[in-house]
Amino acid sequence: MATKTAIRPxxxxxxxxxxxxxxxxxxxxxxxxxxxxxxxxxxxxxxxxEMVVDAALQEDAxxxxxxxxxxxxxTLFPAVVQELKRRKATDIVVFGGGIIPEDDIAALKEKxxxxxxxxxxxxxxxxxxxxxxxxxxxx
Amino acid sequence: MKDQPKAYVIGFTGAPGxxxxxxxxxxxxSLRKLDRFVxxxxxxxxxxxxxxxxxxDRIRMQRHALDPRVFIRSMGARGHLGGLxxxxxxxxxxxxxxxxxxxxxxxxGVGQSELEVAAIADTTVVVLTPNLGDGVQMIKAGILExxxxxxxxxxxxxxxxxxxxxxxxxxxxxxxxxxxxxxxxPIIPTSATRSEGxxxxxxxxxxxRKYLASTGRGERLAAERLKEETAEVAAEIARDRVRRALAExxxxxxxxxxxxxxxxxxxxxxxxxx
Numbered sequence: 001m002a003t004k005t006a007i008r009p010x011x012x013x014x015x016x017x018x019x020x021x022x023x024x025x026x027x028x029x030x031x032x033x034x035x036x037x038x039x040x041x042x043x044x045x046x047x048x049x050e051m052v053v054d055a056a057l058q059e060d061a062x063x064x065x066x067x068x069x070x071x072x073x074x075t076l077f078p079a080v081v082q083e084l085k086r087r088k089a090t091d092i093v094v095f096g097g098g099i100i101p102e103d104d105i106a107a108l109k110e111k112x113x114x115x116x117x118x119x120x121x122x123x124x125x126x127x128x129x130x131x132x133x134x135x136x137x138x139x
Numbered sequence: 140m141k142d143q144p145k146a147y148v149i150g151f152t153g154a155p156g157x158x159x160x161x162x163x164x165x166x167x168x169s170l171r172k173l174d175r176f177v178x179x180x181x182x183x184x185x186x187x188x189x190x191x192x193x194x195x196d197r198i199r200m201q202r203h204a205l206d207p208r209v210f211i212r213s214m215g216a217r218g219h220l221g222g223l224x225x226x227x228x229x230x231x232x233x234x235x236x237x238x239x240x241x242x243x244x245x246x247x248g249v250g251q252s253e254l255e256v257a258a259i260a261d262t263t264v265v266v267l268t269p270n271l272g273d274g275v276q277m278i279k280a281g282i283l284e285x286x287x288x289x290x291x292x293x294x295x296x297x298x299x300x301x302x303x304x305x306x307x308x309x310x311x312x313x314x315x316x317x318x319x320x321x322x323x324x325p326i327i328p329t330s331a332t333r334s335e336g337x338x339x340x341x342x343x344x345x346x347x348r349k350y351l352a353s354t355g356r357g358e359r360l361a362a363e364r365l366k367e368e369t370a371e372v373a374a375e376i377a378r379d380r381v382r383r384a385l386a387e388x389x390x391x392x393x394x395x396x397x398x399x400x401x402x403x404x405x406x407x408x409x410x411x412x413x
Contacts (some may be wrong), residue, residue, distance in 0.1 A: 030193050035191045037186075037189040039192045039213075040192065041213050042198065044195075047201075055211075066192045
């Protein structure tokens with residue numbers, strides 16, 4: 001156990017953006033990421049892009065994970081990426097999850113969202129993606 | 140270092156679900172009315188098995204999210220002894236230098252972490268609620284000794300009055316007759332969600348601060364803590380050296396396994412010239 005703590009865990013801000021109260025999924029993801037050894041900062045419901053980016057900066061997070069089930073992903077996900085640009089924090093990786101139609105995924109990736117996970121994704125799939133993305137921080 | 144502005148540190152501890160984060164949220168709101176810059180370090184335990192953590196204290200403080208004069212940082216205790224206090228102490232220095240005052244240090248009281256908070260904070264606030272069990276539970280938990288201020292939160296719940304009475308009688312037992320007159324921890328009833336009792340809590344923190352300053356106890360504590368911190372830093376450096384030596388020197392590690400002599404090997408590593 002002791003040697004593990006020498007490695008700095010990857011810190012992930014998880015947030016629900018916009019008017020969307022469906023937080024069951026994001027809580028399951030939070031738990032899975034915790035069990036995979038990540039430090040998850042969960043900020044709760046009804047976040048604006050500004051709030052999410054602010055939290056990520058204060059928390060020195062390397063990753064932002066957004067969850068959306070309201071259909072506003074084409075507006076809110078790119079808004080978070082834009083806000084990161086405005087705050088000169090483009091080193092922070094953004095991924096998203098929720099009910100996102102196939103056609104929108106390519107467009108979102110073009111706008112700077114690193115990866116998107118739709119319903120049916122195994123939790124291990126998210127963990128595997130993070131491990132690949134941050135090999136030095138995983139245990 | 141000496142001329143850097145220093146933050147006054149208020150520690151909040153208590154069992155999970157007693158309303159620490161909501162209380163801190165309410166306290167931030169009234170401190171912002173006084174135009175103070177407030178920083179919060181909120182700690183939660185890491186899993187001892189995976190090292191992961193869910194840090195959720197920000198949720199209760201969302202109304203301050205876009206206030207640039209409020210800085211909230213979540214910290215995982217990361218499972219190693221004393222690790223939290225080292226990181227927290229350095230962060231507090233940094234936040235103080237940036238003009239944040241006070242710094243609020245919040246931690247779940249589940250074992251040793253509340254003692255770590257008490258060892259860092261200038262004023263330690265222990266948060267209790269009704270229905271946490273009887274007075275014996277309170278002594279068992281060892282929280283009576285570390286509190287400079289008691290808060291009995293959730294004043295809107297039934298049983299609040301009884302909790303206050305029990306706490307009062309527990310505390311009166313701990314007054315040793317003839318002992319020198321010292322600080323007596325006040326008991327503040329609050330309802331964080333209704334923002335009741337928050338001004339009284341702040342007044343109690345202020346009067347504890349004045350007590351520390353006027354009796355010289357604050358200065359003595361600061362001196363003791365600086366020495367203790369230096370010892371902790373030294374231990375951390377030594378731990379690091381030993382881990383690295385064992386990782387980089389397979390022959391040494393093998394000999395340790397054969398002979399089973401942790402003390403001897405540790406001394407051997409620390410005696411090496413660097």
